[in-house]
Amino acid sequence: MTPDLGPLGLIAGGGQMPHRVIAAARASGREVFVVVVEGWADPADFAAVPHIVVRVGAGGHAMEQFRAHGVRQIVMCGRASRPSFTAILPDAGMARMLLRVGRAAWQGDDGLLKAVVRILEEDGYEVVPSQAIVRDILPEAGQLGALAPDERAREDIGRGIAVVRALGRVDVGQCAVVQQGLVLGVEAIEGTDALLARCAGLRREGPGGVLVKLVKPGQDRRVDLPTIGPVTIEGAAAAGLAGIAIEAGGTIVVDRPATVAAADAAGLFLVALSAAELQSTETTP
């Protein structure tokens, strides 16, 4: 029991991660109060937990509810769709908050996320990374499954690192697909699943390529870390890829046993790259 921290606040998007956070917090004896974001996650999945459903713009209401429930620490995780203009129409509380952070905070593709983190902190909340609640979701460097990348795949990984880093420096996507030295696709806001689906139709005959998914340089590591899971393995296999390279200590593997088992079953390698590997590969000509 950690009653001094109060219940954990959770702003929940789609996918498995929010449920992993809830399970881990409860396993440690801590209560959770969830703000389910409308359109990102299905409220029915949170029936067993105290929760409210809010649209993206209703940040004022969410904050009142966090306060009323004694929340002082907040985790934000799960898949987010970029909000539409209507969904984001601010309520009164949100409008005040937005005025406070100003328009500058909205620049870049992570603008909304960064603005929300800043608002929460200015209001005295501590924004806690999901990896502080759920253990072992950030793999150490090394080979995670039964297979290892071959020489061709290692070259594709090197090219992928250079491309993802270049994209990350202008605050765009987190991943790219490379086959035989050719960049089949790069991610913007469509998400990794859509990128993989597209690359299935763009791949060439011959040896399969790789998905490289890394943290953006300068990214706030408390929120929106790149994530893979069994669904990613499925997509990569359907796209005919040879494997996946992620960032050790930076890319979340949502359900590691299931993800590794799926990769092994599909004949894909899954490798977590160390900072040194990322550095050396990126600077190789």
Add this chain to the structure above:
Amino acid sequence: MTPDLGPLGLIAGGGQMPHRVIAAARASGREVFVVVVEGWADPADFAAVPHIVVRVGAGGHAMEQFRAHGVRQIVMCGRASRPSFTAILPDAGMARMLLRVGRAAWQGDDGLLKAVVRILEEDGYEVVPSQAIVRDILPEAGQLGALAPDERAREDIGRGIAVVRALGRVDVGQCAVVQQGLVLGVEAIEGTDALLARCAGLRREGPGGVLVKLVKPGQDRRVDLPTIGPVTIEGAAAAGLAGIAIEAGGTIVVDRPATVAAADAAGLFLVALSAAELQSTETTP
């Protein structure tokens, strides 16, 4: 008549550009010998011109034919699909050429193109840019149609320039779509039409975005310049965009009167950015 230059050799991909080159060369009294690349262009469209059809790998055969026809200058233009492993299986002549340029020439997404240019030059051919044959396809800086970008669109153009430049530096795509500061998509090998089709489903409500299409830094300006035409306007309009920004002197407008008319009819702006505008916008924070 310019008999001293011999007939113009043309390696033709898809789209309008090869036909514009043929028309312009013939209008100046010059004969053209065309190598139609199988799978990229429809041979039936070249029925009225001396031509052969070769698959990508049959470079040896193409070179023999150029030599037999007295070709000394060659234009390469038109839309290229990335070849499959089978299509690229080299014939004997091509295999010798590939051995000569070595594997290094195949790195990067423009590897094949660069290798071909190098082979042609080493064999004594002059690689001539299509803009040297067809006049007025590279617009000067300024507004091309009836409409001008507004303040919001200018900001999106600025973000697009930064993103396309970053991609270009790692030798990936030539364009990006930006709406309300958000990068909806970036191009790898899928091509601009596919990028626009995808962005139609990713756009947010509210004011439309922009397509930014620029030359890659360090790109060989004799081949593969970014190109737009009436089909690009159609795709941009279907994606709900407000307009298109291209690089003055660098982005080819295939059929300028038809392209500008289509943009005006669809309510899209079309603007060609000067080197100074590209520079200043890119460095603005």
